[in-house]
Amino acid sequence: MKYITVIGAGTMGNGIAHVFAMKGFQVNLMDVSEKALEKALATISKNLDRMVAKGKIAEADKDSTLQNIATFSKLEEAVKNADLVVEAATENTELKLDIFRQMDAAAPAGAVLATNTSSISITRIAAVTNRPEKVIGMHFMNPVPVMKLVEVIRGYATTDAVTAAIMELSRKLDKVPVEVNDYPGFVANRILMPMINEAIYTLYEGVAGVEEIDTVMKLGMAHPMGPLQLADFIGLDVCLAILNVLHDGFGNPKYAPCPLLVNMVTAGRLGVKSGEGFYKYIPGTRDKEVAPNFRK
Numbered sequence: 001m002k003y004i005t006v007i008g009a010g011t012m013g014n015g016i017a018h019v020f021a022m023k024g025f026q027v028n029l030m031d032v033s034e035k036a037l038e039k040a041l042a043t044i045s046k047n048l049d050r051m052v053a054k055g056k057i058a059e060a061d062k063d064s065t066l067q068n069i070a071t072f073s074k075l076e077e078a079v080k081n082a083d084l085v086v087e088a089a090t091e092n093t094e095l096k097l098d099i100f101r102q103m104d105a106a107a108p109a110g111a112v113l114a115t116n117t118s119s120i121s122i123t124r125i126a127a128v129t130n131r132p133e134k135v136i137g138m139h140f141m142n143p144v145p146v147m148k149l150v151e152v153i154r155g156y157a158t159t160d161a162v163t164a165a166i167m168e169l170s171r172k173l174d175k176v177p178v179e180v181n182d183y184p185g186f187v188a189n190r191i192l193m194p195m196i197n198e199a200i201y202t203l204y205e206g207v208a209g210v211e212e213i214d215t216v217m218k219l220g221m222a223h224p225m226g227p228l229q230l231a232d233f234i235g236l237d238v239c240l241a242i243l244n245v246l247h248d249g250f251g252n253p254k255y256a257p258c259p260l261l262v263n264m265v266t267a268g269r270l271g272v273k274s275g276e277g278f279y280k281y282i283p284g285t286r287d288k289e290v291a292p293n294f295r296k
Contacts, residue, residue, distance in 0.1 A: 001083040001112075001169055002026060007075065007099060009033070012116050013088035014040035015144025018047060019173050021068035022061070022145075029071050030078035037071040044069070047145055075099075079107040084169070086138055088116040091241045096120060097128050104129035112162055114138040118238070119189050119245040122155035122182045132157035136166050139186060140175075142234070150175045155182050184249030189242050196239055197258055199227035203278070203294070204260040210278045210294045228278040229288075231261075232271030240265045269293075 002025060006017045009031035017029045017040070031037050048062040072078035079085050085103050089095055096115060103113050112134045115125055126135035137153025150170045154163055163179060170177035180187050199213050208216070214226020223230075231239050240262065246255035264270075264277065269291070271277030279288040 001165070003081050003083045004028070005030060005079045005082040005085045005107075006088055007031075007078070007085065007103070008088035008090075009036040009040035009071075010088065010090075012140060012142060012144060014043050015142065016086055016088055016116065016140055017069055018044045018065070018145050019140075019175075022048075022057075022065045023173055024064075025068065027069045028078040028082070029069055030073070030075055031071075032073060034073060037073070041066070041069070041071065051145075075102050076106045079103060079111070082107050082111050084112045084114060086114045086116060091118060091120070091238050093120050093124075096125060100125050100135070101128050104131060110134075112136065112166065114166065116140055119185045119242040121184070121249075122153050122158070126155040126157055133159045134162055136162055137182070137186070138166060138170070139188065141188075148174075148176045149188075150177045151186050151188055152177045152179050153182055153186050154179065185242060185246045190246065193239060193242050193246060194255065196227045196231045196234075197243055197255075197261065200231070200258040200261050203228065204258050209296060210290045232277035232279055232281075234271070235273055236261060236270045236277050237265050 004020045004025045005028040006013050007030050009029055017027045021027045029037065029040060045066060048065055051057045052059055052062055085107050087096060087099050087103065089099055096117060100113060107113065113129060114136050116138055118139055122135060122137045126132035129135055132155060135155055136158050137151065139151035139153060141147035141149045152163065152166050152170065167177045167179060185193060202208060202213055203210060210228050214228050217223045217226045240257050243255055243257040268274055269276050272281055275281050276291050278291055278294060280291045281288050
C-alpha cells in the first residue's frame with residue numbers, strides 16, 4: 001500500500017494523515033470544508049515543529065511530510081487512486097454509512113476501506129458496501145502522532161489477508177496494532193466508557209467533586225489524566241454517543257448514560273471543544289479550572 005486517502009480533516013483525520021505522510025506514504029486528505037483542510041495543515045505543521053524542537057525529526061523531515069499531503073474537497077477525486085481509504089468523520093452512524101457508500105462507489109475495486117470509528121459496528125458499515133471482505137476498523141487513539149495503539153477491528157466478513165495487511169501497515173507507522181472482534185465498543189471503549197460514566201455518576205450523586213474524583217484516579221490508580229478531564233478531552237458528545245452504542249448493542253442497563261452527561265451535551269457543554277465541560281478552559285492556554293456549575 002502506497003496511496004492513502006483520509007476522509008475527514010478534524011482532530012483524528014489530520015493526525016492519521018500526519019503519521020502516514022511522515023512514513024513516506026502519499027496522502028490525500030479530504031474534507032468538504034476548505035477551512036477544515038486549512039486548519040488541518042496548520043495543525044500538522046505545528047505538531048511537526050514541536051517534533052523538530054524536541055529533536056525527534058529534522059527540518060527536512062517536516063518538509064517532506066508536508067509535501068506528501070495533498071488536500072481535496074471532493075471525495076471522488078480524493079479516492080480514485082487509493083490503496084487504502086481511512087474514514088475519520090464524526091462519530092455518527094448514518095453519516096459514516098453514507099460516506100462508505102460513496103467510498104465504495106468511487107474507490108478502486110481492490111482498495112481496502114477502513115473506519116476510525118471508536119464504537120460503531122464494522123459489520124454494519126461493511127454491509128452497505130459491495131466489498132464487505134475489504135472493510136475493517138482502524139481505531140487510532142488521540143493524539144494520533146503520540147499514541148501507539150491501533151485497535152484493528154475485524155468485521156464479520158473481513159478476510160484474514162486484509163486483517164494481516166492492516167496489522168502490518170500499522171506496524172510500519174510505528175504503532176502497536178491489536179486485533180479485536182466486532183462487538184459494541186470493541187475493547188478500549190467497552191472498558192473505558194463505563195469507567196467515565198461511573199465517574200460522572202459519582203459526581204452526579206454528590207459523592208465527591210470534580211477535582212477530588214480526578215485526583216483519586218490519578219494518584220490512586222496511576223492514571224495520567226482523571227476520568228472527568230479525559231471525558232472533556234474526548235468530547236462529552238462523543239462519550240454519550242459511545243455509551244448509547246453500548247447500551248443499544250448489549251441492552252444492558254449498566255451502559256445507560258448518566259443523566260448529568262445527557263444534560264451537559266444537550267446544553268452544549270462538550271468539554272475542551274466548546275471551552276467548558278467538567279472544567280472551564282482558558283482560551284489560548286492550557287489552563288483550566290472547575291466549571292462554574294461544579295464549584296463548591
